[in-house]
Amino acid sequence: MKVSFAGTAIPSQGALALGVAKGGKSGPRLGPLAESLDKKSKGALKRAIKAAERFSGDKGQSVEILAPAGTRLSRLFLLGIGKAEDFDARAAESLGGSLARRVSATGESRAAIALDAAKATKIDEVEASARIGFGARLGSYRFDRYRTKEKPDKKPSLRQLTVMTRASAGAQKRFAVLDKVADSVYLTRDLVTEPPNVLYPRTLADQAQALSKLGVKVEVLGRAKLEKLGMGSLLGVAQGSSHEPFVVVMQWNGAGNGAAPVAFIGKGVTFDSGGLSLKPSSSMEEMKFDMAGSAAVIGAMCALAARKAKVNAVGVVGLVENMPSAHAQRPGDVVKSMSGQTIEVLNTDAEGRLVLADILWYAKDRFKPAAMIDLATLTGAIIVALGHHQAGLFSNNDELAGRLAGAGEAEGERVWRMPLGDEYDKDIDSEIADMKNIGSAGKAGSIIGAQFLQRFVGDTPWAHLDIAGTAWVNKDNPTSPKGATGFGVRLLNRLIADHYEQK
Numbered sequence: 001m002k003v004s005f006a007g008t009a010i011p012s013q014g015a016l017a018l019g020v021a022k023g024g025k026s027g028p029r030l031g032p033l034a035e036s037l038d039k040k041s042k043g044a045l046k047r048a049i050k051a052a053e054r055f056s057g058d059k060g061q062s063v064e065i066l067a068p069a070g071t072r073l074s075r076l077f078l079l080g081i082g083k084a085e086d087f088d089a090r091a092a093e094s095l096g097g098s099l100a101r102r103v104s105a106t107g108e109s110r111a112a113i114a115l116d117a118a119k120a121t122k123i124d125e126v127e128a129s130a131r132i133g134f135g136a137r138l139g140s141y142r143f144d145r146y147r148t149k150e151k152p153d154k155k156p157s158l159r160q161l162t163v164m165t166r167a168s169a170g171a172q173k174r175f176a177v178l179d180k181v182a183d184s185v186y187l188t189r190d191l192v193t194e195p196p197n198v199l200y201p202r203t204l205a206d207q208a209q210a211l212s213k214l215g216v217k218v219e220v221l222g223r224a225k226l227e228k229l230g231m232g233s234l235l236g237v238a239q240g241s242s243h244e245p246f247v248v249v250m251q252w253n254g255a256g257n258g259a260a261p262v263a264f265i266g267k268g269v270t271f272d273s274g275g276l277s278l279k280p281s282s283s284m285e286e287m288k289f290d291m292a293g294s295a296a297v298i299g300a301m302c303a304l305a306a307r308k309a310k311v312n313a314v315g316v317v318g319l320v321e322n323m324p325s326a327h328a329q330r331p332g333d334v335v336k337s338m339s340g341q342t343i344e345v346l347n348t349d350a351e352g353r354l355v356l357a358d359i360l361w362y363a364k365d366r367f368k369p370a371a372m373i374d375l376a377t378l379t380g381a382i383i384v385a386l387g388h389h390q391a392g393l394f395s396n397n398d399e400l401a402g403r404l405a406g407a408g409e410a411e412g413e414r415v416w417r418m419p420l421g422d423e424y425d426k427d428i429d430s431e432i433a434d435m436k437n438i439g440s441a442g443k444a445g446s447i448i449g450a451q452f453l454q455r456f457v458g459d460t461p462w463a464h465l466d467i468a469g470t471a472w473v474n475k476d477n478p479t480s481p482k483g484a485t486g487f488g489v490r491l492l493n494r495l496i497a498d499h500y501e502q503k
């Protein structure tokens with residue numbers, strides 16, 4: 001689906017959508033376009049609203065009028081936007097997303113939309129219009145690669161959405177940037193959705209490698225190199241799989257100086273069976289998504305490069321498959337990490353932290369980053385704590401934590417700060433090695449995972465995002481169909497734009 005911008009002339013045909021604000025006692029508040037259309041159609045709009053009974057202009061409500069009299073429109077949607085003065089970026093995205101999805105089910109290939117709010121909104125018209133287009137793109141995502149028998153009338157029909165605004169030139173310019181972010185979210189969703197027989201460490205590394213066409217410098221480190229570096233912790237996880245592990249390093253040097261980069265680190269377990277600490281089959285079903293952290297890092301690097309962000313950023317992802325086999329690591333094994341610290345692996349299903357331990361250390365050691373942020377589907381416990389609405393945020397640095405929280409709020413990818421502390425750290429002391437990879441069952445599982453990671457970051461300002469609950473959802477949302485959400489791409493892109501980019 002393509003998005004374009006045009007002035008606010010009512011189109012002569014096709015599908016049209018107009019925002020309708022919630023008014024006071026007088027009921028829904030029509031904007032100027034709706035008023036003029038109502039006149040043209042001899043009151044058809046107001047009659048339809050009256051007939052709809054409960055339509056008040058509340059967010060999410062709508063009225064659909066087919067072939068409105070006095071016009072040649074095929075259909076007119078009146079979309080509730082809530083109180084105009086509360087209308088913000090999120091509301092604009094939802095409006096665009098829900099309209100795109102709705103029109104796509106009708107068979108219509110073109111549609112136009114205008115916010116048409118008479119009253120001032122929280123965001124200016126440029127931002128509102130661009131965000132409507134952005135939401136429409138995010139909401140139209142589909143993964144169709146493996147469908148061979150879909151009936152034509154089940155396929156999404158919308159090809160072209162025109163956002164009508166008095167600020168079309170500005171909106172077009174702003175949207176051009178958001179459109180690249182949407183492409184990057186699509187990339188991340190595709191990677192997370194690909195089945196694990198197709199997407200495994202080597203093929204995921206190939207996908208990261210493809211960012212070189214945007215000017216990202218990409219290095220792919222294979223087993224021999226990882227052995228040389230001493231990444232015994234990551235290699236231990238990979239050793240039960242027939243797939244070779246890879247670490248991919250992506251560098252975007254957009255600042256054009258030698259400034260210390262911001263580092264993004266991603267867990268890329270392309271399938272997590274649990275290893276010898278095998279998961280029950282019901283929990284294993286969804287474990288192709290265990291590389292969502294790495295996919296978010298790849299997507300974020302894609303966004304920065306595509307919009308030529310003036311920042312130095314580096315992405316490091318650890319790609320492995322966690323499988324049981326005669327070669328697999330055993331519960332009780334002791335491995336040596338690149339940092340020199342030894343780890344007693346008591347549960348092979350707590351593998352994400354073992355992968356991250358080595359790549360966090362590697363990134364810190366090699367790049368001396370100004371800030372380091374890891375994303376990982378690390379623990380089921382974070383879903384118990386926060387459900388699917390917010391990711392867990394753990395950090396050794398209040399400023400970084402605050403910036404992430406702010407970026408998440410601004411972009412609709414929210415994070416909630418969780419504690420770290422010595423009293424938790426003690427829980428991973430081991431009897432025979434420097435640490436063990438689990439704490440006591442059922443106690444603060446997400447914090448324990450974060451404490452483990454913290455032992456590999458030194459003094460670097462660092463944040464860990466546990467995205468196990470937010471990377472995949474089983475329910476449709478206006479800007480994210482059920483399945484992979486692409487969580488993290490918008491968050492990291494916004495963090496850079498707001499705090500690390502040269503203006």
Ligand code: BES
Nearest residue numbers: 347349350351352377378379380381468
């Ligand atoms: N990839 C899982 C985390 C996960 C679990 C994500 C469920 C989404 C849903 C991770 O590797 C894992 O297995 N974690 C264990 C840790 C435990 C063994 C300490 C968990 O959460 O059960």
Ligand code: MN
Nearest residue numbers: 272349350351
């Ligand atoms: Mn696991």
Ligand code: ZN
Nearest residue numbers: 269272290352
């Ligand atoms: Zn895992």
